[in-house]
Every structure is written in structure tokens, then in C-alpha cells.
Amino acid sequence: MxxxxxxxxxxxxxxxxxxxxxxxxxxxxxxxxILGIIGPANSGKTTFLRALNRLNYLNVSYSQTGxxxxxxxxxxxxxxxxxxxxxxxxxxxxxxxxxxxxxxxAYGPKVHGxxxxxxxxxxxxxxxxxxxxxxxxxxxxxxxxTRLSGGQQQRLCIxxxxxxxxxxxxxxxxxxxxxxxxxxKVEDAMRELKKNYTQILVTNNxxxxxxxxxxxxxxLMGELVEIDETKKLFTNPEDKRTxxxxxxxxx
Amino acid sequence: MLAKGEKMNTARIREKVxxxxxxxxxxxxxxxxxxxIVYMIKNGAGAVTWEFLTQSPRNGMKExxxxxxxxxxxxxxxxxxxxxxxxxxxxxxxxxxxxxxxxFTRLIKLSVVNLSGIPSIVYGLFGFTLFxxxxxxxxxxxxxxxxxxxxxxPVVITATKEALESVPASFREISLSLGATKWQTIRYCVLPYxxxxxxxxxxxxxxxxxxxxxxxxxxxxxxxxxxxPRSVFDQVMALPYHLYVISTQVPNMPAKLSFATGLVLIGLxxxxxxxxxxxxxHYRKKRQW
Amino acid sequence: MAKKVSEYVIEACIxxxxxVVIIFVVSIFLFLLKDSLSLFGVxxxxxxxxxxxxxxxSEPPKFGVIPxxxxxxxxxxxxIILCVPVGxxxxxxxxxxxxxxxxxxLKSLIEILAAIPSxxxxxxxxxxxxxxxxxxxxxxxxxxxxxxxxxxxxMALPTVISISEDAIIxxxxxxxxxxxxxxxxxWQTLWRIILPASSSxxxxxxxxxxxxxxxETMVVMMVTxxxxxxxxxxxxxxxxxxxxxxxxxxxxxxxxxxxFALFAVGLILFIITFIINLIADVCLRRARK
Numbered sequence: 001m002x003x004x005x006x007x008x009x010x011x012x013x014x015x016x017x018x019x020x021x022x023x024x025x026x027x028x029x030x031x032x033x034i035l036g037i038i039g040p041a042n043s044g045k046t047t048f049l050r051a052l053n054r055l056n057y058l059n060v061s062y063s064q065t066g067x068x069x070x071x072x073x074x075x076x077x078x079x080x081x082x083x084x085x086x087x088x089x090x091x092x093x094x095x096x097x098x099x100x101x102x103x104x105x106a107y108g109p110k111v112h113g114x115x116x117x118x119x120x121x122x123x124x125x126x127x128x129x130x131x132x133x134x135x136x137x138x139x140x141x142x143x144x145x146t147r148l149s150g151g152q153q154q155r156l157c158i159x160x161x162x163x164x165x166x167x168x169x170x171x172x173x174x175x176x177x178x179x180x181x182x183x184x185k186v187e188d189a190m191r192e193l194k195k196n197y198t199q200i201l202v203t204n205n206x207x208x209x210x211x212x213x214x215x216x217x218x219x220l221m222g223e224l225v226e227i228d229e230t231k232k233l234f235t236n237p238e239d240k241r242t243x244x245x246x247x248x249x250x251x
Numbered sequence: 252m253l254a255k256g257e258k259m260n261t262a263r264i265r266e267k268v269x270x271x272x273x274x275x276x277x278x279x280x281x282x283x284x285x286x287x288i289v290y291m292i293k294n295g296a297g298a299v300t301w302e303f304l305t306q307s308p309r310n311g312m313k314e315x316x317x318x319x320x321x322x323x324x325x326x327x328x329x330x331x332x333x334x335x336x337x338x339x340x341x342x343x344x345x346x347x348x349x350x351x352x353x354x355f356t357r358l359i360k361l362s363v364v365n366l367s368g369i370p371s372i373v374y375g376l377f378g379f380t381l382f383x384x385x386x387x388x389x390x391x392x393x394x395x396x397x398x399x400x401x402x403x404x405p406v407v408i409t410a411t412k413e414a415l416e417s418v419p420a421s422f423r424e425i426s427l428s429l430g431a432t433k434w435q436t437i438r439y440c441v442l443p444y445x446x447x448x449x450x451x452x453x454x455x456x457x458x459x460x461x462x463x464x465x466x467x468x469x470x471x472x473x474x475x476x477x478x479x480p481r482s483v484f485d486q487v488m489a490l491p492y493h494l495y496v497i498s499t500q501v502p503n504m505p506a507k508l509s510f511a512t513g514l515v516l517i518g519l520x521x522x523x524x525x526x527x528x529x530x531x532x533h534y535r536k537k538r539q540w
Numbered sequence: 541m542a543k544k545v546s547e548y549v550i551e552a553c554i555x556x557x558x559x560v561v562i563i564f565v566v567s568i569f570l571f572l573l574k575d576s577l578s579l580f581g582v583x584x585x586x587x588x589x590x591x592x593x594x595x596x597x598s599e600p601p602k603f604g605v606i607p608x609x610x611x612x613x614x615x616x617x618x619x620i621i622l623c624v625p626v627g628x629x630x631x632x633x634x635x636x637x638x639x640x641x642x643x644x645x646l647k648s649l650i651e652i653l654a655a656i657p658s659x660x661x662x663x664x665x666x667x668x669x670x671x672x673x674x675x676x677x678x679x680x681x682x683x684x685x686x687x688x689x690x691x692x693x694x695m696a697l698p699t700v701i702s703i704s705e706d707a708i709i710x711x712x713x714x715x716x717x718x719x720x721x722x723x724x725x726x727w728q729t730l731w732r733i734i735l736p737a738s739s740s741x742x743x744x745x746x747x748x749x750x751x752x753x754x755x756e757t758m759v760v761m762m763v764t765x766x767x768x769x770x771x772x773x774x775x776x777x778x779x780x781x782x783x784x785x786x787x788x789x790x791x792x793x794x795x796x797x798x799x800f801a802l803f804a805v806g807l808i809l810f811i812i813t814f815i816i817n818l819i820a821d822v823c824l825r826r827a828r829k
Contacts, residue, residue: 053428055424055427055428058424058427060351060352080427080430080432081430081431081432082430083430084427084428084429084430085429085430088428088429089428091421091424091428095421095422095424095425097422097425097440098444098538107426107429107439107440108429108430110439111426111429111430111431111432111435111439112430160425160429161429164429164430262725262727262728263725265725265727266725266726266727266728269727269731270633270637270726270727272629273629273630273632273633273637274633274637276625276626276629276630276633277629277630277633277634277638277646279626279630280626280627280630280650280653280697280701281646281649283694284649284650284652284653285649287656287661287664288652290664290668291660291664338557338560341553341554341557342557342558342560342561344554344557345554345555345557345558346558348554349551349554349555349558350558358562359558359559359561359562361818361821362561362562362564362565363561364817364820364821365565365813365814365817365818366561366564366565367817368748368751368755368813368814368816368817368820369568369755369810369813370754370755370756370757370782370809370810370813371755371757372755372757372782372785372786372806372809373568373572373755373785373806373809373810373813374568375785375786375789376571376572376785376789376802376803376806377567377568377571377572379789380571380575381567381571384794401564404561404564408561432547433551434547434550434551435547458655459655461657462655462656462657462658462659462660463657464657464658464659464757464758465757465758465782465786468786468789468790469789469790491657491659491758492659494659494660494663495659495662495663495758495762498662498663498666498667498762499666499762506667509663509667510667513659513660513663513664516657516659516660517656517657517660520655520656520657521652521655524651524652524655
């Protein structure tokens with residue numbers, strides 16, 4: 001069975017002023033997979049994620065050459081709003097708006113024109129269920145989201161992203177600030193979401209990558225050194241640098 | 252040669268002296284402020300009666316009240332707000348959310364600084380030429396409000412700018428990453444959280460506009476109007492102008508009434524400042540980020 | 541897609557608003573210039589700038605600004621000599637010496653001073669300060685340059701104090717810690733290290749204070765005596781540039797030479813304050829680095 005290619009980068013180079021963050025990236029992401037991206041700090045992992053939904057351009061010194069193809073189209077031809085709706089992102093630190101839980105999740109649908117109360121209520125509940133947060137907050141949807149714990153906030157961010165019905169979900173070290181129980185809940189959510197979404201997980205935690213991902217790519221200093229099935233990458237990598245990183249000789 | 256211990260003592264003595272001098276200097280600043288307020292209250296409070304506030308002046312200003320001047324000032328405050336607020340907020344939004352780091356932006360910022368330094372009488376000249384003569388509004392509420400509004404722009408812009416900049420960058424990033432457009436982000440994710448700062452700055456700018464005389468000298472102020480204004484093309488009386496006229500051009504003016512007028516003007520301006528401060532404190536407490 | 545159109549409209553308005561501030565500054569300059577040039581068609585620029593007699597109603601009228609310029613200069617110098625040491629001293633006290641509760645009280649008092657409308661201070665000059673100076677110094681009249689300088693110094697204090705205080709506070713903690721580590725007293729640190737380090741900001745504060753003083757209209761119009769002759773001393777009546785415009789504008793005929801001459805005076809005021817603000821802005825930029 002040939003998996004469908006959802007995202008493909010062709011000779012992608014990303015730079016911030018004089019510094020090159022990604023040198024020459026050629027890779028593919030398949031639909032409905034959970035793809036891991038591992039590597040030491042400053043290897044270009046976050047830059048890669050943020051290039052996919054053009055968030056890098058928020059930085060005035062950013063420039064990019066090469067192509068990113070999403071669902072068959074060059075993303076340059078897709079407008080920002082649509083692209084970011086389809087490719088959602090979860091940041092490392094849970095970022096919630098200082099409004100109610102309900103309003104946080106309803107924000108996405110609102111900016112895309114969905115304001116009918118009954119419809120929005122359904123979307124919010126649906127999203128919270130998929131993020132494994134519904135049971136914990138269903139009785140206090142109107143309380144401020146800032147009162148939730150770190151782990152709950154992060155799942156709120158996932159629900160918020162799900163509410164706009166993306167095709168791809170990007171995770172930028174989502175569990176770095178969370179305790180083990182919250183981390184486990186987030187990972188459970190990811191596994192459940194696999195059925196309907198393509199997910200890319202950037203993580204500093206190689207054990208998490210081993211638990212959750214099916215394929216994994218190793219980034220080092222702006223290059224994709226190796227990408228393969230997770231099991232193989234972790235037990236029998238082709239490149240020595242991959243092996244050194246995974247066994248902890250550096251990183 | 253002083254031993255080390257002695258040197259330290261000299262230094263400490265010097266410090267005590269210096270700090271005392273600084274304290275005295277500060278007292279030199281503070282005392283007149285307090286005395287001024289006390290002086291105005293002592294001499295004017297007696298005459299600030301309900302009749303004084305609600306009646307028109309009689310007998311060439313020497314009797315009666317200052318009601319039309321109070322009304323005029325309030326009308327000018329409202330007019331100034333209507334013109335300066337939208338323009339100021341939009342300009343600030345441009346500076347914070349859209350402007351790139353180039354010469355044009357530097358020119359805008361320089362212009363804001365310059366506008367805030369232009370003498371008020373020059374604004375009066377400009378307002379007179381543009382609004383009264385060229386646009387033919389005549390000496391009117393319209394001309395006066397527009398002149399005061401341009402004068403208030405720098406304060407509104409600066410306050411709005413600070414309010415916008417204090418909204419965390421992460422808010423914008425969240426909004427954009429969910430697919431909102433730039434304007435949607437500003438409208439739903441930035442502006443609502445900047446309103447406190449904008450409000451505080453606006454009230455402050457209006458309190459200043461309320462006390463200004465020079466810009467309204469040739470653009471709207473009238474010495475005596477028998478009735479309240481009926482349209483924006485009418486002149487009005489105004490508190491600062493009224494005080495100026497009765498203290499320099501009315502012979503045998505009863506001092507009590509002059510003090511009372513000054514006191515009412517101070518009271519109005521202070522009230523607005525107080526509102527601004529209360530707003531600032533209230534919203535700072537409510538802030539959740 | 542209808543959403544897109546309204547968004548384009550709003551964003552166009554925002555971008556236009558950024559431009560508006562520049563347009564205002566340029567317009568004010570152009571309006572002043574235009575009417576000034578009408579004067580220079582009949583009178584020479586040299587006679588205007590260097591003429592020593594301001595006699596608008598003589599036949600032929602003389603429009604030399606030297607008396608007015610010197611009037612402004614004297615009054616400003618007098619005000620600055622008083623205001624700068626006091627202001628900087630008070631700023632030092634508030635920033636470095638006063639305990640927190642006192643800091644709050646002092647800052648509130650200074651905000652109160654900043655809020656007092658200039659016409660009220662002019663009024664106090666007429667009813668109290670002028671007569672007081674006349675009696676204590678044995679002058680012919682209390683309406684002289686000194687009265688103006690004192691009141692202007694008072695008025696400019698909030699500007700000088702708050703900007704100087706900002707400059708002092710923004711000196712990095714590391715400077716202080718290094719000095720204390722070497723055994724310096726708080727005074728030594730303040731005088732030898734912090735003050736020099738904040739000099740850019742303090743210079744900016746002084747410049748902005750000067751700008752405020754030069755541009756003030758109502759106070760000088762009410763208390764300096766309105767005598768447009770070359771001032772021989774601060775203890776005699778004089779006339780400033782601002783008071784001339786405000787005082788004589790009401791008596792001119794639109795389109796007459798006198799009318800244009802006042803605009804030319806306004807132009808001078810604009811240019812002076814423009815330059816002062818430019819310098820202050822440069823100093824503030826340097827201070828921020």
C-alpha cells in the first residue's frame with residue numbers, strides 16, 4: 001500500500017539574516033502518520049515546523065528558498081489564512097488567551113466565520129473530547145483558561161487547533177514543560193488523532209519519540225541526516241551521527 | 252592623611268549633607284504645589300455654589316455663574332475626543348502592527364514627537380487658518396474641537412502605542428497560527444486587551460485639552476454668549492478662556508468669582524486625571540497576563 | 541470574500557492614518573510659511589529678523605522681532621536657571637533617596653502640578669505673585685519678566701523631573717552594584733556614576749523643558765507686562781514671541797501686514813521648537829542605548 005504524500009519539501013533552505021537554519025531539505029511526510037523530528041538544539045527542527053505554516057515570516061529577518069508542497073500545491077499559492085487553518089501548530093509552552101475555556105476554543109471557528117451558537121457549541125465539545133480534556137472541564141467551560149494546569153492548558157491548545165479542522169497538526173516540543181502524567185495524556189491524544197490527522201512531532205526527548213512515532217527524522221545542524229522507521233532508527237541507524245545522538249554521546 | 256575609617260566617615264557625612272540638600276530641593280518643589288492648591292481652595296471654594304455652577308454670568312461677568320462656560324468646555328471635550336480618538340488609535344495601530352523598520356516609520360515617529368512640542372498658540376494659528384478661514388467653518392465648536400484634537404493626537408497615539416505593545420506577542424502568534432488574518436488578529440486578539448491603556452491615555456489627553464486656552468482663542472471661544480450653542484458651527488464660552496478674560500479684561504471683577512472659576516477649572520481637570528488614574532489601577536489589577 | 545474587501549478598506553485606513561501625522565506637521569509648517577511669505581513680499585527678512593522695534597500700529601509699521609525674541613529668551617533663561625537644578629535635584633531625590641511610600645506621594649504631587657492649566661498659573665501670577673514681587677523687590681510693577689520666569693520654571697518642573705527620573709532609573713543595576721562593591725556610598729555612586737551615565741536623558745529633559753517654556757503662551761501673556769521693547773532686565777515688563785501672537789491676533793485685519801507678521805512670528809516659534817525637539821529626540825535615543 002503506497003502512502004499518500006501530504007507534505008514534501010524540495011531543496012528547502014531557511015535563513016534568519018546571515019544564519020542558515022536549514023541548509024537543503026528534501027523530505028516527505030505521509031498522510032496519517034506520526035512523524036518524529038529529533039535532534040539537538042539549534043538543528044533546525046522548529047524552523048522546519050514553522051516553515052510549513054509560514055510562521056517564520058513573522059520574523060523580519062527570515063528568508064527562504066526552495067519549495068514546500070502541501071496536498072499537491074506549492075504553499076506559496078495558498079493564502080496564509082487557509083494554510084494555517086489546514087496546518088495547525090502546538091507550541092512548546094502552553095499559550096492560552098486570558099478568556100474562558102469555551103472562548104479560547106471558539107476563537108478559531110470565529111475567525112473563520114462560524115459564529116452560530118449551536119454549531120460552535122458542538123465544535124467546542126467535539127474538540128475537547130478529541131483532546132481528552134472534555135471530562136475535566138465540561139462543567140466549567142466559562143471559567144478562565146488561565147486557571148487550568150499546564151497539562152490541561154496544553155490539551156486545550158490541542159483542542160483549539162482541532163476546532164478549525166486542520167489536516168496536519170504540528171507539535172513543537174509540546175511536553176517539555178509538563179509532568180509525566182500530563183505528558184502521557186497528550187501522547188494518548190496524539191495516538192487517537194492519528195486516525196484522522198497527519199502529525200509531526202518535534203521533540204528533544206528521544207524516549208518520547210520512541211514511544212509515539214512511527215517514522216523519525218534526525219536533524220543535525222540544519223540537515224536531515226537520516227529518516228526511517230522509528231524502530232530501525234533507534235536500534236540500527238545507518239549514520240554514525242544518528243547513533244551517537246540516540247545513545248547519548250552528545251545532544 | 253586620613254585613615255581609612257576616617258575617610259569613610261567623611262564620605263558618610265558628605266552623603267548625609269547631600270541627601271538633605273536634595274530633600275530640601277524637593278521640598279522647594281512640593282511646597283508651592285500644595286500651597287497653590289490650598290490658596291485656590293481657600294479663596295474660591297466659598298463662591299462655588301450650586302447657583303454659580305448653574306447660572307449664566309450677569310452684569311458683565313461680575314455676578315452670576317459660569318454655567319455656559321462649563322457646558323462649552325464639556326462640548327469641546329466631547330468634540331476633541333470624537334476627532335482625536337479614531338485617528339490616534341488607527342495611527343498607533345499602523346505604527347505597532349504594520350510599520351516596517353524604515354525611514355518612513357522614523358519620519359512618522361519624529362512627527363509625533365514634533366507635534367507634541369509645537370506651542371499651543373501655533374496650533375491656534377493653524378486651526379484658525381485651516382478650519383476657520385480656508386474650510387470656512389468660522390469660529391465654531393467644529394474648528395475648536397478639530398484644533399484641540401490635532402493637539403491631542405500625540406498623547407493618544409503614544410498611549411495607544413504603549414497599550415498595543417504591552418499585549419504579549421504570543422497572543423498574536425496564537426491568533427495567526429489558527430488562521431486569522433492580520434486585521435482579525437488585531438481586532439479580536441490585541442485591541443480588546445489594549446482598551447484599558449487606550450482609555451487611560453485618552454482621558455489624560457482630554458484633561459489637558461480641557462485646560463487649554465491658546466488653541467481656542469481664535470477658533471471657538473466667545474466672551475459672552477446669551478444662549479447655549481445650537482449647532483457645531485456656533486461659538487461657545489469655555490472655562491479657561493473665561494478665566495483669562497475676567498482676570499485681565501474686566502475691571503473691578505470681584506476676586507472671589509475669579510478664584511471660583513479657576514477652582515472649577517482645576518476641579519474639572521483634576522477629576523478627569525483622577526478618573527484616568529483609577530482606570531489604570533483597576534485594569535492593572537484585573538490583568539491576567 | 542466580502543470579508544476580504546472590508547478588510548482591505550480597514551487596512552487602507554490604517555496605513556493612511558500613519559501618514560496623517562506627517563501630513564499635519566508638514567501642513568502646519570506650510571501654512572505658517574505661506575502667510576509669512578506674504579509679509580516678506582513687503583518687508584525684508586533682515587528687517588524682520590534683526591529689527592529692534594516692534595511697532596505694528598505706527599506709520600509705517602515696524603516688524604522687528606528682536607525685542608520679542610529677547611523677551612522670550614530672557615524669560616526662558618530665567619526659568620531654566622531656576623528649573624533645571626531644582627528639577628534634577630528633585631529627580632535625584634525621588635529616584636535614589638526617597639523610600640517607596642514617599643516616592644508615590646511625590647510622584648502624585650508632581651502629576652498634580654502637571655495637570656494645573658497654564659491659565660490658572662497665570663491667574664495666580666496676577667493676583668498674588670506679581671504683587672508679592674512688586675512689594676518685596678520694590679518694583680514699579682509686578683508684571684515683569686521675573687514673574688513669568690518663576691511661574692514658567694514651576695510649570696516646566698514636571699517635565700524636567702519625570703524625564704530626568706526616567707533617565708536615572710534606567711541606568712543599569714550593574715553600575716550601582718559595581719560601585720557598592722567597591723565601597724562607594726550611595727551619594728558617591730549617584731554623583732559620580734549614575735548622574736554621568738544618565739546625562740543623555742537629563743539633557744533631553746532639559747531640552748524638553750526649554751521647549752515647554754518657550755512655547756508657553758497664557759502665563760507670559762498674563763504676567764509679563766506685554767511691553768514689546770528690548771528688555772533691559774528681567775525686573776521690567778517685556779513681551780515674548782508667543783504672547784505677541786496671542787495678544788495681537790485679535791486686533792489685526794485678516795490679510796493685513798500685521799496679520800502676516802504674526803504668522804511669521806509663529807513660524808519662528810515652530811522652527812525653534814522643532815529644532816529643540818529634534819535635539820531632545822536624539823538625546824533620548826542615545827539614552828536608550
